Amino acid sequence: MNLRGEILAKDPICDMTVDEKTAKFKSDYKGKTYYFCSSACKSTFDKNPGKYAK
Template identity: 45%
Template sequence: MTSGGKLTPVISRIIVRGAEDTAPAIDPVCNMAVPRDEAGSTSIYNDVTYYFCSIGCKQQFDQQPARYVE
């Protein structure tokens, strides 16, 4: 693309809906791979959904989420 004789950078992204949802999530407490559709429970912290293998991991996370988030 040109603008006044100069090249103008163009940023393109291809978004594949559902692609990220098929990858297993990592439980931030025990680091276990958790299929998103089989997660024992979830929590939302800072607009990010975290998936847990069990209610115990969720409870630990909910008490101190900043400890488990990078």
């Protein structure tokens, strides 16, 4: 959490920071939630999550 109370996650596709509280695009993979800046990043992840999940 940062000073403004945001919980920041990193979009694994484009490396952008995404606020978990306002993120519209997310996917669960192996018990972990991943957040995305756009539906395009989410669909890229969903096609091949094993490639991007760490």
